[in-house]
Amino acid sequence: MKKSEPWVASIRIADQNSQSLIASLACEEVVSQHRDDGSLDIFIEGKSASDLRAKFNSTMRSLRAASEILETIGD
Numbered sequence: 001m002k003k004s005e006p007w008v009a010s011i012r013i014a015d016q017n018s019q020s021l022i023a024s025l026a027c028e029e030v031v032s033q034h035r036d037d038g039s040l041d042i043f044i045e046g047k048s049a050s051d052l053r054a055k056f057n058s059t060m061r062s063l064r065a066a067s068e069i070l071e072t073i074g075d
Contacts, residue, residue, distance in 0.1 A: 006046065008046075009044045011041070013040045014038065014039040014040075016038070020070055025063070029045075030042050030044050031043040042059065
């Protein structure tokens with residue numbers, strides 16, 4: 001991989017609350033889309049491995065917080 005090429009990660013989540021999870025990513029530097037089958041695709045791009053790791057960790061924290069809140073509301 002060349003240094004100039006971006007690092008990319010993709011995540012697919014199958015969850016009944018995918019629209020709410022997309023909303024939780026509003027402040028993240030990601031591209032997200034809702035699929036016809038109800039799942040959620042998230043694409044993260046970084047300038048380097050460490051940049052991608054930081055963005056991935058931030059994205060996962062946002063998703064986890066939203067998921068935990070949705071579980072609390074659903075109970």
